Amino acid sequence: MPAIEILGLEKTYMVGFWRKRPKCALSPLHLTVEDGEIFGFLGPNGAGKTTTLKLLMGLVFPTSGTARILGHEWTDPSVKAQIGFLPEQPYFYDYLTAHELLEYYGQLSGVPAKQRKQRVEQVLQQVGLRDVKGVQLRKFSKGMLQRVGIGQAILHNPKLVFFDEPMSGLDPMGRREVRDLMEQLKHEGKTVFFSTHILSDAEALCDRVAIIHRGELRGVGAIEDLTSSVQGKVEVIWQGSQVPASIKALGAEIRVTPDRVRAIIDESQQDAVIDALRRERQRLVAITPVRTSLEAYFVEKLRHAETSVGSKA
Amino acid sequence: MNTRVAYIASNTFREAVRDRVLYNLIAFALLLSGAAILVGQISIEIEKLVVINLGLTAVSLFGVVIAIFIGIGLVSKEIEKRTLYTVLSRPVRRWEFIVGKFFGLAGTLVVNAFFMAIGVFAALFYVSHKFVRADALILVALYFIILEFVIICSLALLFSSFSSPLLSAVFAFSLFVIGSFAEDLRNFAGMAHGFTRWLATGAAYLVPNFSAFNVITSVAHEQPVAGQLILNNTLYAVFYAIMALSGAVLIFENRDLK
C-alpha cells in the first residue's frame, strides 16, 4: 500500500482587492509515494511545494481533488496520529522550554502519560537537545529550533513524516545532522516526504523525486533512472600537470589544476588514454563514468516548461 | 477529545502567566491601596463607597483590557507566527483549539479577578475595620463581572479567528463600549420608525448587553440583587458566549491557513 496517494489535488486562490482574480498555486497533482522510501519534492521557490504540504496537512482546503494517506482519506482525523510535520522555518511557543514543548505536543498527539516521559527524553537525546531541555525556546538558535521541530515531528513515532525545507538556514554541520537523522528514520522503516530546492541534498538522500514548477508536476522518478542517461563518457584523472600529446589530440575536454589533470573522453577512447598515460609514466588516479547530474535534469525540465509556456502564450 | 481541550486550555493559561500578565495585579494593588489609605485618612463618610466603587470598577476595566489584549492574539498571533501548523497537524480538531483557548483565557481572567477580589476585601477591611452581611453583595457584583469577562473572551476569540490583531482589538473594544449602553440603544430603537427601527432593534439584541451586568453602584449602596437577575444574567452570558464561540468555530473550521 502506498504511503501517500495524491489524486488530483488542486488549489486556486482568489486574489485582488475584490478577490475576483484566480491565482493557481497548484494544478491538479497526481503523485504516489511508496511505503518506506525517502521521497524528495523538488522545485524552485514558489513552485507549490508548501501549498501541497499544507493541503495534505489539512491546513488549506483544496479547490478539487482528494488524497489518501496511509490508506485513509487525508481528512480522516485518525491519520493525524500517524504522521509528523515539520513546517518551513518553524516557530514554536517561545515561552516554553524544549522539554515542555515536547510534553505538550505529546499530550496533544495522545501519547499515553507513561510512555510520554520516556519518549520525550529519547527524542531530546536523538536530536541532541538533552543539555538544553530546560531552556526557553526564545533563546534557541535557528539550528536548535530546527532540531526541536524534527523532535516534535517524530515524537509520537509516526509512520510517515513530512518535512518542508528541513535544511533551510542551517550551517553544514546542521545539514549533515539532519541528513543523518533522515537516514535513520528510513532505517526505522518510516516514510519520509520532504520538499527542498537544494538538489545536492535530494541527490544524496532520496530514493525517488518529483519536480514541480509553477504549480505543475514536471517529472517523477528514481534518482538513478533520471540521471542514468549515460552519455557514454568517462572522466579520467591523473596526477601531475602534464597532458600527453596523444590525449590532447583526441580533442577531449581537459582541465588542469596544480596537481591533477581531469579529462573527459569518449568511452571508446578509454583504452587509448590509459596506454598513453602508461607510456608517459603518468600516475592514474581515477576513472569514473559520467552521469547527468540531477541539476542538469532539473534545469532541463524547467527550461522545457518555460518554452512550452511560452508557446502556449 | 475533552482532554485535548483541557491541555490547550492549560497551555493558554501557562502562556498568559509567562507573558507576565498577572503583573497587572501589582498595578491594581497599588491603585487600590493608595485609594484606601487616602480615603481612610480624610474620613469623609463615604470611604466604603469609594473603595467598593473604585475597586470593582478597576476589576472590571483591568479585566476587560486584559481580555481584549490577550484574546485578540490568541488565534491571529498563532497563525502569523505559524505555531498553529504543528498543532493542527496533530489529531487536534479545529474546534477543540478554539474552545481550549477560550477556557484558558477565561480561566486566566477568573484567577486574576480572584486575586483582585482579595485586594478589594482587604482594602474594605482597612477602611471599615469590620465586615457586614451586606458585603457579601460584592461577591455578586464580582460574579457579574466574571460573566462579563466570559462574554468578552468569546468575542475577542471570534474576531481573532478572522481578522488581524489590531482590527480585532478595535472591534472588541467598540462592542464593549456599545454593549455598556445597550439599554439606551434599545430605547433609541424603540423611538425609531420603519426599517431603521428594525435595524436598530436587531443591532440592539446582537450587541452584548453589559448594562444589566453592572450592579456596582447598587451594591455599593447595599441594595440587594434579585435572584431572578442572577439567573437570567448567567443564562444570557452562557448563551451569548456559545453564540460567539459557534461563530468563531464556524469561521475557523472553514478558513485556509495561508
Place this chain on the structure above:
Amino acid sequence: MNQRQKSSTIAAACLVLSLAASSFVLHHVDQLRPQATLDEVLFLSSPKVIKRASLGYDGLMACIYWTRAVQYFGNRHHYYAASYNLLAPLLEITAHLDPHLVVAYEFGSSFLAPQPPFGAGQPKSAIDLMNYGIENNPDNWRLYYDLGFVYFTELKDYKNAAEAFARGSRVPNAHPFLKVLAAQMASHAGDYETARSLWMASYQNTQDKLIRQNAVDHLRALRVDEDVEHLQAAVTRFGERTGHLPASMEELATAERWARIPVDPDGHPYKLTPEGRIEIREPHDFQFATKGLPPGFKAWPTFDAPQP
C-alpha cells in the same frame, strides 16, 4: 471534508439556537429592569459628577440622558404615574452636559411644572432649569418664552410671565408674538385668546412629539371650556327668558337660532342634563378641560406605577 462539514453544521446550529436563546433571555431581563438605566441617577444625581465621568464626551452623554428622560416620562405618563421624581434630575444632568440642547428646556417647561399625572409638579425646578438655559443661551428667544410659559400656565404669575416675554422680545430676531404676549399679560391674562395664542406658539415652535401633543390637548380643552361657558350662558339666558330649563339641546338651539346642534372638537354633540348643565359627552378625551365635566368625574384612572 466530512469532519469539517459536520463541525460546521453543528457550529451553525449552535449559533442560531444560542442567538435565539440569548435574545429571549435578554427580553426577559428587560422586563425585570424597566428603570435600569436610571440606577445611577438615583444615586449619582449630581450633574457635576456625571460630567466628569463622561471623560469629555459630554455631547454624547447629553444625548443619552435626554433619551432616558423622554423614555422615563413617556413610560410613566402612559400609566398616569403619581410621581416623576427623576425627571428633574435627568433634565438637569442633560442641561449640564450640554447647555445648548434647547429641546431639553422646552421639555422641562412643558412637563416639569404641571401636577401629576401630567407632569412632575415641580414648578420651581422648572423655573430654575429655564433660568439655567437662559444664562447659557442668552440670545435664544425660545427660552424666555418657555420661562414665561411656566409662569403663565402653572403658577398663574402673570407679572413674571409678562416680564419674561418682554425680555425675550428684546432679543435680536425674536419672534414678534413675544411682544404681543407681553402686552396681553398686562390686561387680558385670563382670556381664552391669550391662552390659545400661547399654546399655538408652543405647538408651532417645537419638533418634539410629546410637547406638540400636549399643546394640542390643551388647545382642545380650551375650545371645550370656551364652548361650555358660552353654552352655559345660553342656558341661563333661556331660563331667564322662559322661566324654565330647556328640555333638550334641540330646543335650546332653536331658541338661540343656531344653525345646528353644537358639537365638541371631536364632533360629538354637547349634552344638556335635566338639571340644566352642559356636559361633554366623552370627558376622557379632554383631559385638561375644567368645565363641562360630570360631577365626581376623575380625569384619570389610578394605576400602580413603578417607584419612584
